[in-house]
Amino acid sequence: MIDPLRSDLVPLAILAGIGTYAARALPLLATGADRLPAPVLAYLRLIGPAVLGAIAAVNVFVDDASLRLGPEAVAVVVGALIGRWRDSLLVGMAATVLAVLLLRATIAA
Amino acid sequence: MSGADAKQLRAARRQLAIDSIGIWVLAIVIGTIFGFTAREGGLSLIETAAFSAFLFAGAAQFAAVGLLAVAAPWASIVLLVWLLNARHFLYAASIAPHAAALPRRVRAGLAYLLTDEAFALTSAHVARLGRMDLSGAWYAGFAIFVPWNLATLAGWLAGAALPDPATIGLDVAFPASMAGLAVGLVRDRAALAALVAGSAAAVGSALLVNASAAVMIGGLLGPLVGLVVVNRRRATR
Numbered sequence: 001m002i003d004p005l006r007s008d009l010v011p012l013a014i015l016a017g018i019g020t021y022a023a024r025a026l027p028l029l030a031t032g033a034d035r036l037p038a039p040v041l042a043y044l045r046l047i048g049p050a051v052l053g054a055i056a057a058v059n060v061f062v063d064d065a066s067l068r069l070g071p072e073a074v075a076v077v078v079g080a081l082i083g084r085w086r087d088s089l090l091v092g093m094a095a096t097v098l099a100v101l102l103l104r105a106t107i108a109a
Numbered sequence: 110m111s112g113a114d115a116k117q118l119r120a121a122r123r124q125l126a127i128d129s130i131g132i133w134v135l136a137i138v139i140g141t142i143f144g145f146t147a148r149e150g151g152l153s154l155i156e157t158a159a160f161s162a163f164l165f166a167g168a169a170q171f172a173a174v175g176l177l178a179v180a181a182p183w184a185s186i187v188l189l190v191w192l193l194n195a196r197h198f199l200y201a202a203s204i205a206p207h208a209a210a211l212p213r214r215v216r217a218g219l220a221y222l223l224t225d226e227a228f229a230l231t232s233a234h235v236a237r238l239g240r241m242d243l244s245g246a247w248y249a250g251f252a253i254f255v256p257w258n259l260a261t262l263a264g265w266l267a268g269a270a271l272p273d274p275a276t277i278g279l280d281v282a283f284p285a286s287m288a289g290l291a292v293g294l295v296r297d298r299a300a301l302a303a304l305v306a307g308s309a310a311a312v313g314s315a316l317l318v319n320a321s322a323a324v325m326i327g328g329l330l331g332p333l334v335g336l337v338v339v340n341r342r343r344a345t346r
Contacts, residue, residue, distance in 0.1 A: 066316070
């Protein structure tokens with residue numbers, strides 16, 4: 001039985017959080033971020049699509065250090081395109097969930 | 110603020126609110142799973158809540174619990190978490206030029222809430238408006254923080270009673286939200302090139318190096334390819 005109020009690992013959570021917060025805060029707290037050269041600003045603008053795409057791609061195309069081309073990958077790509085077409089993340093996510101359920105049912109049948 | 114600006118701001122905030130619904134669902138589902146997983150891994154309610162409140166980074170929290178389950182030393186857990194979350198540096202750097210005019214304490218507060226999902230929502234909101242909207246940025250952060258922490262508690266207390274997310278298709282909610290927001294940020298060829306190159310580089314890195322470094326590599330290389338595309342187009346004109 002776990003004591004719900006035990007707090008032995010709270011310092012570990014705080015330590016892990018300190019480094020995470022530093023990564024999140026240092027660029028925001030540095031001065032002069034609005035006076036960066038134009039190429040640097042252009043580079044920073046492109047980080048969003050690159051890093052979010054990277055997270056999604058690794059999640060659906062890689063499994064245990066192997067390439068995976070399953071229904072999840074198809075559903076995520078289809079859902080993202082539908083979301084873009086309808087200009088709605090919610091519609092895109094709903095389409096992804098429906099697509100993955102349909103594809104899994106089709107494969108299982 | 111002119112009438113047109115106010116109308117644009119209202120429309121952008123409405124879109125932010127709609128987009129955040131999917132993120133709430135995501136935070137509730139994954140947060141619940143985390144709470145349940147942490148309990149299964151032997152963490153108390155207070156310890157589980159501390160990870161969600163102080164660390165507040167989904168993948169890193171799961172990794173930490175996994176390492177605790179195999180009795181890994183604290184130093185290796187902290188190091189792994191810091192490496193996993195190093196990509197947040199890129200998020201902050203990307204938002205920093207838009208936030209430079211805000212007071213330092215406000216930027217410090219926003220930084221605390223800067224997760225994958227908050228960055229994604231904030232970036233899309235900034236892209237729609239062409240500037241930072243402080244209310245929108247706070248909303249994006251708390252739209253994750255509040256459901257994530259409440260779901261963590263619920264998962265610890267009642268997780269075993271909940272259905273497996275894969276049976277209702279919600280296991281793809283996280284990559285779906287990231288892909289949807291990435292595609293939504295594509296406004297020109299440079300952004301498209303950054304998205305495609307970043308994704309390809311990340312997959313290649315995950316296969317050849319490791320998954321935790323892959324996102325950083327994709328996030329750093331993708332924008333470089335995007336800049337090359339822009340410069341080539343300029344050079345050919």
